[in-house]
Amino acid sequence: MSAFYRIPPSHLHQFVQAIWLHAGSSAEESRLVADHLVAANLAGHDSHGVGMIPSYMNSLDQGFLQLNQHPTLVKDAGAVITLHGHNGFGQVAAHEAMQQGIERAAKLGIAAVGLHHSHHIGRIGHWAEQCAAAGFVSFHFVNVMGDPMVAPFNGSDRRFGTNPFCAIFPRRDAKPLLLDFATSGIAFGKTRVAWNKGQQVAPGYLIDNQGQPTTEPGVMHQAPYGSLMPFGLHKGYALATMCEILGGALSGGRTTHDATLVSSHDAIFNCMTTIIVNPEAFDAPAMQEEAEAFLEWVKRSPQSGDAPIQVPGEWEEQNRQERDQEGIPLDSNSWEQICAAARKAGMSEEELAAFRALAQ
Ligand code: NAD
Numbered sequence: 001m002s003a004f005y006r007i008p009p010s011h012l013h014q015f016v017q018a019i020w021l022h023a024g025s026s027a028e029e030s031r032l033v034a035d036h037l038v039a040a041n042l043a044g045h046d047s048h049g050v051g052m053i054p055s056y057m058n059s060l061d062q063g064f065l066q067l068n069q070h071p072t073l074v075k076d077a078g079a080v081i082t083l084h085g086h087n088g089f090g091q092v093a094a095h096e097a098m099q100q101g102i103e104r105a106a107k108l109g110i111a112a113v114g115l116h117h118s119h120h121i122g123r124i125g126h127w128a129e130q131c132a133a134a135g136f137v138s139f140h141f142v143n144v145m146g147d148p149m150v151a152p153f154n155g156s157d158r159r160f161g162t163n164p165f166c167a168i169f170p171r172r173d174a175k176p177l178l179l180d181f182a183t184s185g186i187a188f189g190k191t192r193v194a195w196n197k198g199q200q201v202a203p204g205y206l207i208d209n210q211g212q213p214t215t216e217p218g219v220m221h222q223a224p225y226g227s228l229m230p231f232g233l234h235k236g237y238a239l240a241t242m243c244e245i246l247g248g249a250l251s252g253g254r255t256t257h258d259a260t261l262v263s264s265h266d267a268i269f270n271c272m273t274t275i276i277v278n279p280e281a282f283d284a285p286a287m288q289e290e291a292e293a294f295l296e297w298v299k300r301s302p303q304s305g306d307a308p309i310q311v312p313g314e315w316e317e318q319n320r321q322e323r324d325q326e327g328i329p330l331d332s333n334s335w336e337q338i339c340a341a342a343r344k345a346g347m348s349e350e351e352l353a354a355f356r357a358l359a360q
Pocket of ligand 1: 045047048120121122123124125142143144162163164166178179180181182183184185186187188190270309310311312313314315316
């Protein structure tokens with residue numbers, strides 16, 4: 001297993017911002033990318049945190065990721081808007097798409113936002129949290145355009161992406177309830193994290209290029225490639241299909257098939273259909289009390305083992321509290337890959353040395 005460091009979140013944020021400034025991003029874009037990636041690590045989703053930087057840098061190098069783009073409104077149907085992301089940073093495209101959707105939902109009670117041709121939008125919970133911070137409930141269907149990694153239920157090779165689904169419910173006196181996961185048994189990035197750490201993944205999540213079960217994360221990173229499996233047998237596969245169609249087709253984007261396959265693993269493009277709802281538009285004066293009564297009720301179930309009963313979103317909140325105090329853990333392989341990306345962006349050895357001193 002490789003060594004790991006604990007890096008203070010504010011220092012990591014400065015480093016990420018500096019990397020993208022060197023690469024050519026505006027100050028605002030660099031900040032939004034740093035906000036998102038560091039927040040993903042703080043939430044415990046290292047698969048979607050700063051470890052994505054080398055892949056983004058490769059995508060930029062290969063001409064896929066476009067810097068300093070803003071999504072444009074291609075159709076305005078009142079409560080439904082469609083935005084084109086122009087292959088720009090998803091951290092900008094999704095942020096601005098949510099801003100526009102929130103404005104519509106504030107006026108109309110409900111809004112739907114189709115966002116397509118955005119570079120990787122990362123941890124979807126971040127966009128749901130943006131909606132919840134404004135007081136809204138939201139649902140997000142996402143596909144990963146043209147980058148197959150997951151085998152269909154009863155299939156044996158990769159046909160679609162890890163297509164996340166996400167939903168959020170703001171609570172009055174607590175952090176929002178947040179469901180946010182890939183429809184594959186594990187997110188692709190978690191195989192990268194395991195691979196970088198020299199660890200195996202648990203059984204049941206991966207098959208090799210022959211369709212045989214394996215626990216070796218390398219099958220997702222070196223040819224001949226294997227596949228991830230959907231979570232929950234036919235149920236996860238069915239939800240993944242709906243994320244592909246509602247996220248990829250309904251949004252005005254593309255789904256995964258022969259004509260849309262992308263040649264590079266670093267060129268990750270997402271489409272997302274988001275529904276944003278003002279909870280106050282319902283005639284539900286006891287909504288919060290009913291929600292709390294349920295959560296309290298489930299938590300009273302006798303614990304079956306050592307792990308506590310949690311509600312969706314609690315895991316992320318616990319990570320935030322711990323990592324805010326203790327720093328963000330990063331394995332040395334990921335750290336070296338990020339430093340190599342910083343050099344590629346044009347950071348001098350002197351400036352890099354100052355940031356490298358942060359890893360301990
Ligand atoms: P995961 O398996 O870690 O599941 C996370 C979800 O489970 C959260 O809602 C969390 O609160 C909940 N949870 C965790 N423990 C719980 C417990 N004990 N009780 C109740 N709920 C609990 O997530 P994942 O599938 O590894 O996905 C990781 C991240 O990757 C997500 O943020 C997702 O949005 C992102 N992702 C993005 C893309 C993309 O293309 N942009 C693709 C796939 C995944």
